[in-house]
Amino acid sequence: MARQRWIPAINASGRGRVAGIASRTLEKAQTWAKDLQIERAYGSYEQLLDDAEIQAVYIGLPNHLHVPWVLKVLQAGKHVLCDKPLALRPQEVIQVVEAVAEHQRLLVEGFMYQYHRQYELIDRWLKEGRIGDLKMIRLGFCFYFDRPGDYRYDPEMGGGALLDLGCYCVHLARKLAGRKPIRVQGVQRLHETGADWTTSAILEFDDDILAIIDCSFGYQADQYLHIAGTDAYIASDYPFTPDHPTTVKLTSKTDILVETFPPDTPFTRCVDDFHRRLDLGEFLPCPAADAHDNLQTLQAIVQSATQGRPVELPG
Numbered sequence: 001m002a003r004q005r006w007i008p009a010i011n012a013s014g015r016g017r018v019a020g021i022a023s024r025t026l027e028k029a030q031t032w033a034k035d036l037q038i039e040r041a042y043g044s045y046e047q048l049l050d051d052a053e054i055q056a057v058y059i060g061l062p063n064h065l066h067v068p069w070v071l072k073v074l075q076a077g078k079h080v081l082c083d084k085p086l087a088l089r090p091q092e093v094i095q096v097v098e099a100v101a102e103h104q105r106l107l108v109e110g111f112m113y114q115y116h117r118q119y120e121l122i123d124r125w126l127k128e129g130r131i132g133d134l135k136m137i138r139l140g141f142c143f144y145f146d147r148p149g150d151y152r153y154d155p156e157m158g159g160g161a162l163l164d165l166g167c168y169c170v171h172l173a174r175k176l177a178g179r180k181p182i183r184v185q186g187v188q189r190l191h192e193t194g195a196d197w198t199t200s201a202i203l204e205f206d207d208d209i210l211a212i213i214d215c216s217f218g219y220q221a222d223q224y225l226h227i228a229g230t231d232a233y234i235a236s237d238y239p240f241t242p243d244h245p246t247t248v249k250l251t252s253k254t255d256i257l258v259e260t261f262p263p264d265t266p267f268t269r270c271v272d273d274f275h276r277r278l279d280l281g282e283f284l285p286c287p288a289a290d291a292h293d294n295l296q297t298l299q300a301i302v303q304s305a306t307q308g309r310p311v312e313l314p315g
Helices: 002-012 026-036 045-050 063-075 090-103 118-127 161-177 267-280 288-307
Strands: 020-022 040-042 056-059 079-082 107-109 134-142 183-190 196-205 209-216 222-229 232-236 246-252 256-261
Touching: 002 026, 002 056, 002 267, 020 026, 020 045, 026 040, 040 045, 045 063, 056 063, 063 079, 063 090, 079 267, 090 288, 107 267, 118 232, 118 246, 118 256, 134 161, 161 196, 161 209, 161 288, 183 288, 196 288
Parallel strands: 020 040, 056 079, 079 107, 134 209
Antiparallel strands: 134 222, 183 196, 196 209, 222 232, 232 246, 246 256
């Protein structure tokens, strides 16, 4: 993600540049710096944080290391763009929010998909009431993963399909519904390492809104978004990684509207928004409740799958 997505996005933003890169060994950092034409290489993360000229840090570490290093970056007086998910548990978000308030730095969780231009169109159609009353959301994000030794195989490191892929589905379902679910029911199939390799869940919201999500490392790439209402439905064929031409279609009893977006990356627009927040002094997670509610929902899905029963979320 750092090499292929975020580093090119930062350099392309026009507002910043990648001034340094840190690794656990200087040799690896120097290799990356040379390959990616980055000025400075650090043989430890601490060395990067000690550099007064570094103003903001992107964290692309395995999931279980996000919170410890977010806290260290904030304590060093630097702003943070952290890969998703921000934490493994909702209670960890409270600790992060307290650190943001104490150090008055900007923290953004990298849910970059929402910056793709298709969501401007989808948002407009929803606000115009094109689909009537929202009733059903269907979301899927899957791809075949076969890289033994990767942290995604290790549940203690925050591995598994739900935290890696399902977090996108839950985030978008909540965003479309405009609230967190009141109840969830989940089913999981585990890899031999204990990490979930496939997770499906039903999210129940107020106003009789349902969301059905699927995420998996167990079969070939597939992603989709369907938003169904009483009058029409909206569909997108690449809601999360629009590297291909992306088609968004509105279908009603009387009309079919289709708009196609060229291959695009929303990463740069996410970086641009990071700079916009800096300019405005919006030194909060985006917002704090968003990361907390997302993790609370993900945690409830795991609890439901483990206990074999629906789980209600606290109000």
